[in-house]
Amino acid sequence: MKVLHIGKQGNLQRFAAADGFLRSLELTDLKPGLPVKEYLDKAGDADFIVVDAISSVPGELIKQMPNLKVIHSEGVAYNAIDLKAADEYGVYVCNAKGMNAMAVAEQAVLLMVGMLRNMVVNDAAVRNGHQIETKEGYMQNGNLYELADCSVGLVGFGDIAQKTAHLLKAYGVKEIYYYKRHRLDPEQEQQFGVQYRELDDLLASSRIVSLHLPVTDATMHMADHDFFAKMQPGSYLVNTARGELVDDAALIEALKSERLAMAGLDTLDHEPVLKNHPLLNQSSGITRRLLLSPHIGGITAASFYRGYAMIDEDLRLIAQGRKPKRVVNHPQIHESK
Template sequence: MKILHIGNEKNVENYTAKTPFTETAEVVNAPLGLTDDAYAQMAPDAEVIIVDAITEISEGLMEKLPALKMVHSEGVAFNKIDLAAAGRRGIYVCNCAGMNARAVAEQTLLLMLGVVKNVVFGDRAVRDGRQMEVKMGYMGAGSLKELADCKVGLIGFGAIGKATADMLHAFGVTVYYTKRHRLDAEEEARYQVQYLPMDELLKTCDMLSLHVPVTGETMGMCNREFFAKCRKGSYFINTSRGELVDDEALREALENGTIGMAGLDTLDHEPVQKDHLILSWPQEIKEKILFSPHIGGITGSSFRRGYAMIWEDIEKISGGETPGHIVNQKELNLG
């Protein structure tokens, strides 16, 4: 089995369990940023591509690899892979759904707690010798919150949303969710969540957290109309994808106080460089944002779970079976 891996070359080595099958597979490691021609020349007979989750796999590259049977995201995201082109060729596109659910849920909780307690402001105050000033200010105003003071609304309720709900219950939080298809009553009871349509959720909840993939429907969904429906002073958390958010709409919401603080693990136009648009915003706006460097889903445990899924699917392909984590069922007419 010939495999082209596009991404960090250490990933296959570090996260692949040694089995008779994995030991006999031939893996060609290729760095990010090469041309389709360069990738095709490195592994012209590749049957499988394993690719970094936010890296493009174009129709042009697939056409240059006549033996290609499967493209497998190294993570959960797959929106940069041309699903339609893969479907036309009968190529499976798979992802590692659920591999990072606990890890991203932990990152979500970190950002939720970080904005509620405004940890960056507090850290800076202590370093500046203003501990008592800040402490007395909070005590006098009664403005410091507990997470349970917030009604939390989860937008999307897949594996990560469910793991987040489970963790939130330990803090005594009332959790709402919205998704395209409502859960049945038994599942809602299992996760102790209450369903609300999107508009109701936005006006009801004090803390909003995104847990949806990037699709044509969700791209830029957090726009001016979205933020206009939010409760004044709401917290906004994004551990999903930056492309879900209209940056200028978020800026306006932070400026006018619709959003009190935002916790962002991911931004549009990554990798984030010093000239990123958001980093040029006025300081008083940036101080309302808690950033983390898109690390929610990249724990070692997440990658070990993911690579177990990847090799399971590769072994099935090798044996002429259908892989188990297909995301282009529609394009392949699989129902």
């Protein structure tokens, strides 16, 4: 059986288990963004596609691969795969749901603690020879805080937010609020140690607000002027989900007005982020209140190993004539598949 990998070349060899099913397959390893004809010429008879989470698998490719049984995202996202074509041609589409949940949760907590300890300013203070006066200033003012001093609101409550709640409990955070479209049952809320709040109430009740949502028409730029106006004065925003959730102009205004004390962002709108990005071209009074990281929350080595273990399991199941575990579409399965 054959697998076409579309993504960073070498990933399958690097992260798939040495004794796993994936390593038994004939591999064609190609870069994203090539013409469909090149994929077909080199791997048109492949049984499986494993694809980078943000790379395209168009319907034009799917319909011309007669042996194709599964398209598996290397990550959680699968929005660049033509689901309609996969459904029509009886191809399962799967993702590696939960593979990076702990990694991104750690990044969210890192940003929370980094803001509360004012790491941007403090790193610069030490590098510029102002260590002792900076330390004495905090001792005099008593304005460094621990996570346990804060209420935290999680907007969205999927795998990553659930792991974040677990870590926050370990830090002693007593008030962990969550918002999602469908409320958990009381037993689940008790299990995660969280309290449900409608979104407006969560924003008003939380000193730290952390975003954990996908980008949809409903969530695009949801963190807008009205959103920030409902947050506590001097509160903190964390975004480890997608940059498109945040309206940059509204965020800048919230920082200028000091509605927000700081924002900790692992992802920005308009990636790749270049030097002309609006958030990077503000006064020092704004930029020193931004704690940034380069969208690395979910790309730990452990995440990739977990993801490839999931891929290995799903492809093995389909090779055995069984349904894979992590299906995200509704394929019309034909006997020939």
